[in-house]
Amino acid sequence: MRVATYASHSALQILRGAKQEGFETIAFGKARVRLLYTKYFPVADYFIEGAYPEEELLELDAVIVPTGSFVAHLGVELVEKMRVPYYGNKEVLKWESDRSLERRWLEKAGLRLPKVYEDPDDIDGPVIVKPFGAGGGRGYFLAKNSGDFWRKAERLGVRDKEDLDRVQIQEYVVGVPVYPHYFYSKLNRELELMSVDRRYESNADAIGRIPAKEQLGLELETNYTVVGNIPIVLRESLLMDVIEAGERVVKAAEELMGGLWGPFCLEGVFTEDMEFVVFEISARIVAGTNPFVNGSPYSWLRYDYPVSTGRRIAMELRGALEEDRLGEILT
Numbered sequence: 001m002r003v004a005t006y007a008s009h010s011a012l013q014i015l016r017g018a019k020q021e022g023f024e025t026i027a028f029g030k031a032r033v034r035l036l037y038t039k040y041f042p043v044a045d046y047f048i049e050g051a052y053p054e055e056e057l058l059e060l061d062a063v064i065v066p067t068g069s070f071v072a073h074l075g076v077e078l079v080e081k082m083r084v085p086y087y088g089n090k091e092v093l094k095w096e097s098d099r100s101l102e103r104r105w106l107e108k109a110g111l112r113l114p115k116v117y118e119d120p121d122d123i124d125g126p127v128i129v130k131p132f133g134a135g136g137g138r139g140y141f142l143a144k145n146s147g148d149f150w151r152k153a154e155r156l157g158v159r160d161k162e163d164l165d166r167v168q169i170q171e172y173v174v175g176v177p178v179y180p181h182y183f184y185s186k187l188n189r190e191l192e193l194m195s196v197d198r199r200y201e202s203n204a205d206a207i208g209r210i211p212a213k214e215q216l217g218l219e220l221e222t223n224y225t226v227v228g229n230i231p232i233v234l235r236e237s238l239l240m241d242v243i244e245a246g247e248r249v250v251k252a253a254e255e256l257m258g259g260l261w262g263p264f265c266l267e268g269v270f271t272e273d274m275e276f277v278v279f280e281i282s283a284r285i286v287a288g289t290n291p292f293v294n295g296s297p298y299s300w301l302r303y304d305y306p307v308s309t310g311r312r313i314a315m316e317l318r319g320a321l322e323e324d325r326l327g328e329i330l331t
Helices: 011-020 031-040 054-059 070-074 076-081 091-097 099-108 146-156 161-166 212-218 236-257 287-292 297-302 309-322
Strands: 002-006 024-029 046-049 062-064 127-131 141-143 167-171 176-185 190-203 224-231 262-270 276-282
Touching (some): 031 046, 161 167, 176 287, 190 297, 224 287
Antiparallel strands (some): 127 167, 190 224
């Protein structure tokens, strides 16, 4: 068995973790990035050009570990039909990629969520507008009222109410962005808090360096395209809030879609009242785990050696292989 993933997003970490656990590794993707994974950071034993080279992967006895951008690159339909064994529950994909189903899931988990506006005419406070699909924050914008929404939405091709199925309009909750990363083991039925990050976003994080009167003069439009990730260590008194939120999400997934296992992330903010408000879930490894290739403060508290989220996935695969339980975690 070899560990394979699409050459993007968090592939370096996934493949490095697999090698640490003794697996041979495969990266597949665009020809331009071959040297990234084979020369500059030699984590791939094999590199195959192509979006999804199914026959080659089957011949190499590959198991695919999806990255956070996996569905964005390949599409839900292709992933659901692929014959190469896949680590995780494919049923989760449609729940994660459909914002209505995602909200139903998070509501069932009993999490505090932002208000969602179905009609822009009902906007009665600041909102953040998000296009559907994983785009790393690309296309997000803020609006203060209905008129502001329609003016800015046009750049996304949203010109009338018939186009509203392209976006979700969420209440903008003021707070500190926090992205806790979890791992749920189906083998031992335990949740682990792996690490926490915040995103470094363009141009949202750049605008703050410009004085307010100059911002007004420049008429800048804020966007939230992610360019990197910054590690966070939470106040210890907040840890149970994020751990309990993760536990409730896993429990709700068992009832709705047959379970969630492996890495996932709850994306949210802590308000001034120390309330954890969750606005979405990423049900695979997220790029925010990349600063922790050598482990995080939380993984070091649990393990006495470096464990990244990528390595934790490989540890689960190794355990399932040795216990003859791969059928429980591959779909």
